[in-house]
Amino acid sequence: MKNDLKHRTKIFAHNVVKLASILPDNYLSNHIKKQLIRCSTSVAANYRATCIAQSKRSFISKISIVIEEIDESHFWLEFIIDEKLLPSSNCKSLLNEADELTRIFISSRKTANLNLNN
Template sequence: MKSNIVKDKSFEFSLKIILLFKTMQDQKGYIISKQILRCGTSIGVNIAESEAAQSRSDFVQKLSIASKEARETIYWLQLLDKSELVDVEVNTRIDDCNEIIRLLTSIIKTIKSKL
């Protein structure tokens, strides 16, 4: 089976988000942890859904939603960092998320140019 870089990276990112969620729960960061878990894992879900897209347009739509979720995840991670609500390091997760956004943006632009 052919490797899918953006799918693999988003899956690994989801695992990191789940670990962050567990850490935040231990430190009583309940509200933001749930938001980060929801949007951070949604990136990979939407990428996975794109594999069953009914058309190129549907494919672009699913990847666009994944990109929006990634941007929301970065927002929550930055908020978590600045609020000092819990003691966690988020910069590598922000970098990982930005990499996923770059990949998604590239894929979306390529597909749109072929529509």
């Protein structure tokens, strides 16, 4: 599971970078490109750090960062659609993946919290 999620988060980051590269060249799009690339690649990088956490508390802290970054990625993808910078069809699969990853990471954090308190 761990390696599957490492792979999924990395693919997510690559696909977001590809999407960002087709955004129009204007002030708003350029801002979104930077934000979206930063947070989506952060999901992958921080998930890798989560996998080598040295304690349950460290894992919970690191997975919380991953959750924040995937949620921010979702926000910027929605914002692209809201601002009509790209057709929603371009963002749909990435939004779905962000939703799935968010649910997985939140579930992992809940499980870790339960195990920490037992």
